[in-house]
């Protein structure tokens with residue numbers, strides 16, 4: 119895949135253009151960066167993409183996406199009030215982040231804020247993370263989606279988990295790409311769907 123002109127790979131690292139120079143986008147801190155460093159082939163994010171981000175935490179990855187998707191919004195769903203308190207600091211500085219202190223099990227609760235998202239991005243390390251993801255995809259019907267799957271959060275053998283997850287995802291999306299990002303995010307696989 120050709121990277122957009124604001125991203126480049128240099129010496130195995132991902133860099134992002136910032137203030138006329140280049141900043142490292144650390145794959146150990148962001149699974150989205152790890153996905154690209156590991157050879158992920160899809161990059162659906164455009165200037166005007168509307169994103170629903172499930173499991174935003176304090177907003178590390180969102181801080182990058184809010185710059186990339188400058189002219190639209192990112193609805194950030196997070197269940198922890200502690201993480202949300204930090205996200206609010208970021209959301210105050212950026213005008214395109216919509217914070218929602220919500221449980222991602224219940225998409226109807228943030229339907230209005232999410233407002234027909236084109237892309238769903240999920241990074242939630244819970245036993246039922248795949249169920250949460252599928253529920254949101256069936257509810258919002260995004261064009262594209264990313265799932266950052268943590269296998270250690272599901273009490274089964276990893277091989278079965280990957281196989282079952284891919285099977286379930288391919289029932290709702292035509293295209294499923296899986297990329298092993300374990301080197302940067304222990305026990306994780308990144309899935310892109312379209």
Ligand SMILES: C[S@@+](CC[C@H](N)C(=O)[O-])C[C@H]1O[C@@H](n2cnc3c(N)ncnc32)[C@H](O)[C@@H]1O
Pocket residue numbers: 147148149172173174175176177178179180195196197198201220221222223241242243244
């Ligand atoms: C690994 S962190 C996300 C890191 C973030 N995506 C990043 O790259 O900057 C996972 C987050 O999911 C949140 N979470 C867990 N269960 C959730 C749920 N049911 N609904 C919403 N958020 C949830 C946790 O509180 C935690 O902040």
